[in-house]
Amino acid sequence: MSGPFRHRLRVRYNECDPQGVVFNANYLTYFDITITELWRAALGGYQAMVESGADVVVAEARVRYLGPLRFDDEFEVVAKVTRLGGTSMTTEMVVERAGDPVAEGELRHVFINASGGEKSPIPEGVRAGLERFAAPAG
Amino acid sequence: MSGPFRHRLRVRYNECDPQGVVFNANYLTYFDITITELWRAALGGYQAMVESGADVVVAEARVRYLGPLRFDDEFEVVAKVTRLGGTSMTTEMVVERAGDPVAEGELRHVFINASGGEKSPIPEGVRAGLERFAAPAG
Amino acid sequence: MSGPFRHRLRVRYNECDPQGVVFNANYLTYFDITITELWRAALGGYQAMVESGADVVVAEARVRYLGPLRFDDEFEVVAKVTRLGGTSMTTEMVVERAGDPVAEGELRHVFINASGGEKSPIPEGVRAGLERFAAPAG
Amino acid sequence: MSGPFRHRLRVRYNECDPQGVVFNANYLTYFDITITELWRAALGGYQAMVESGADVVVAEARVRYLGPLRFDDEFEVVAKVTRLGGTSMTTEMVVERAGDPVAEGELRHVFINASGGEKSPIPEGVRAGLERFAAPAG
Numbered sequence: 202m203s204g205p206f207r208h209r210l211r212v213r214y215n216e217c218d219p220q221g222v223v224f225n226a227n228y229l230t231y232f233d234i235t236i237t238e239l240w241r242a243a244l245g246g247y248q249a250m251v252e253s254g255a256d257v258v259v260a261e262a263r264v265r266y267l268g269p270l271r272f273d274d275e276f277e278v279v280a281k282v283t284r285l286g287g288t289s290m291t292t293e294m295v296v297e298r299a300g301d302p303v304a305e306g307e308l309r310h311v312f313i314n315a316s317g318g319e320k321s322p323i324p325e326g327v328r329a330g331l332e333r334f335a336a337p338a339g
Numbered sequence: 340m341s342g343p344f345r346h347r348l349r350v351r352y353n354e355c356d357p358q359g360v361v362f363n364a365n366y367l368t369y370f371d372i373t374i375t376e377l378w379r380a381a382l383g384g385y386q387a388m389v390e391s392g393a394d395v396v397v398a399e400a401r402v403r404y405l406g407p408l409r410f411d412d413e414f415e416v417v418a419k420v421t422r423l424g425g426t427s428m429t430t431e432m433v434v435e436r437a438g439d440p441v442a443e444g445e446l447r448h449v450f451i452n453a454s455g456g457e458k459s460p461i462p463e464g465v466r467a468g469l470e471r472f473a474a475p476a477g
Numbered sequence: 478m479s480g481p482f483r484h485r486l487r488v489r490y491n492e493c494d495p496q497g498v499v500f501n502a503n504y505l506t507y508f509d510i511t512i513t514e515l516w517r518a519a520l521g522g523y524q525a526m527v528e529s530g531a532d533v534v535v536a537e538a539r540v541r542y543l544g545p546l547r548f549d550d551e552f553e554v555v556a557k558v559t560r561l562g563g564t565s566m567t568t569e570m571v572v573e574r575a576g577d578p579v580a581e582g583e584l585r586h587v588f589i590n591a592s593g594g595e596k597s598p599i600p601e602g603v604r605a606g607l608e609r610f611a612a613p614a615g
Numbered sequence: 616m617s618g619p620f621r622h623r624l625r626v627r628y629n630e631c632d633p634q635g636v637v638f639n640a641n642y643l644t645y646f647d648i649t650i651t652e653l654w655r656a657a658l659g660g661y662q663a664m665v666e667s668g669a670d671v672v673v674a675e676a677r678v679r680y681l682g683p684l685r686f687d688d689e690f691e692v693v694a695k696v697t698r699l700g701g702t703s704m705t706t707e708m709v710v711e712r713a714g715d716p717v718a719e720g721e722l723r724h725v726f727i728n729a730s731g732g733e734k735s736p737i738p739e740g741v742r743a744g745l746e747r748f749a750a751p752a753g
Binding site for chain 2: 220224225226227228229230233258259260261262263264265266
């Protein structure tokens with residue numbers, strides 16, 4: 202275990218709406234970008250996983266908005282894999298600006314066969330890579 | 340009460356990702372578009388509500404993905420106001436294609452003062468308009 | 478010839494930026510949505526064209542911004558096919574709100590083989606369908 | 616003069632479409648992100664410029680697509696200010712992957728008064744900062 206995974210981003214102008222804050226749907230995009238970087242750190246990248254035969258789809262997503270993010274703000278998404286089931290993976294996400302949480306949420310991914318698309322057990326190599334970022338839900 | 344509010348949309352090419360399906364975050368955008376149309380039907384529009392002094396922010400969002408939506412698919416978002424609290428409103432969302440649910444979720448909005456931004460009771464006129472689309476959670 | 482093709486849209490909240498106006502890149506998305514509807518009117522849809530073996534890629538895009546579009550504004554994109562070459566097609570776009578142009582631009586598409594991806598002559602059936610919306614550049 | 620400004624990015628999954636490549640409109644977003652970083656390098660940031668009383672709007676944009684960018688590709692946007700007029704600025708953009716151009720384009724910005732919104736001369740401090748990245752069109 203190496204503790205949670207952290208990815209640093211900066212708010213883009215087009216991600217903000219007329220209220221001057223990041224539009225609510227874009228937090229799910231931030232979660233997705235962070236998962237991409239987590240695949241890279243855990244497994245050498247999403248593409249490597251797909252080539253080994255495993256793919257994922259998002260089955261569930263949740264966000265709680267605690268405060269605004271504004272244009273040009275730097276922030277971190279902190280990801281913890283809180284559950285590795287037989288065919289699914291739950292990841293807890295916290296969005297932090299200067300150490301303060303501005304949003305928190307959760308993604309549940311289901312593993313599928315990259316060729317056929319049916320639900321499929323998490324391959325052992327993938328599981329081992331993800332366990333580095335596993336932690337109890339916080 | 341007039342039953343749930345329904346808004347019809349069609350999937351745009353840029354809303355789909357390399358898996359050929361609507362990218363997960365875009366469902367929250369579909370929810371937001373539907374809420375905009377619900378404001379129009381209930382209250383004469385979002386801008387009218389802001390001009391009367393009330394604004395809203397999204398406090399919580401949740402989506403469960405049941406099946407894919409693809410480019411050019413037509414679908415409906417079915418919105419039911421399931422809770423009208425003192426300062427907040429919960430809306431249940433079901434995304435249907437040809438009558439079959441492909442996603443379901445929930446948004447919680449908090450009403451704020453359009454000038455100051457502090458949490459604020461739902462104005463009576465807004466509440467009356469929204470009650471037309473109120474229904475028990477399904 | 479049936480004159481230019483017109484597609485009506487309404488500005489979505491998430492398409493606007495902190496200046497309160499539609500973000501500049503989103504005009505290219507409006508052009509793309511309009512081309513999708515033009516395919517439908519001219520050819521029975523983009524998917525039908527791909528299934529018949531022809532696909533397209535955007536080779537060039539240009540926009541001139543004449544005035545702002547704001548949240549909830551209704552507008553039309555007026556598309557004229559101004560050139561049908563051997564393997565490419567040029568479409569002139571005008572964005573109008575209440576009859577006034579707020580942007581104008583141009584897209585150049587190149588036809589490719591749907592299987593291999595190489596540049597490929599415009600199929601006769603596609604050309605015939607597009608000629609309905611052909612008009613001299615204005 | 617310090618030569619062109621370079622900003623490094625990586626393609627996000629949601630920026631790609633069902634053809635598996637970056638959707639055409641997103642290149643304008645890449646240009647915009649690069650201009651934001653150019654403001655930071657030249658002037659201490661967009662916000663600083665707005666606070667000093669000057670704002671900008673995009674008046675014209677152009678992209679020529681030379682080859683695809685795919686998910687997870689790293690690339691650079693190379694920006695050269697090719698014209699600093701009385702009230703407007705033209706920037707040439709080249710998108711490079713591993714040194715090869717995959718797109719090139721141009722943005723024209725017009726300076727406006729941050730309070731009133733009317734066209735306004737480029738402030739001397741802004742002009743001096745931008746001249747560091749000025750170069751003849753290439």
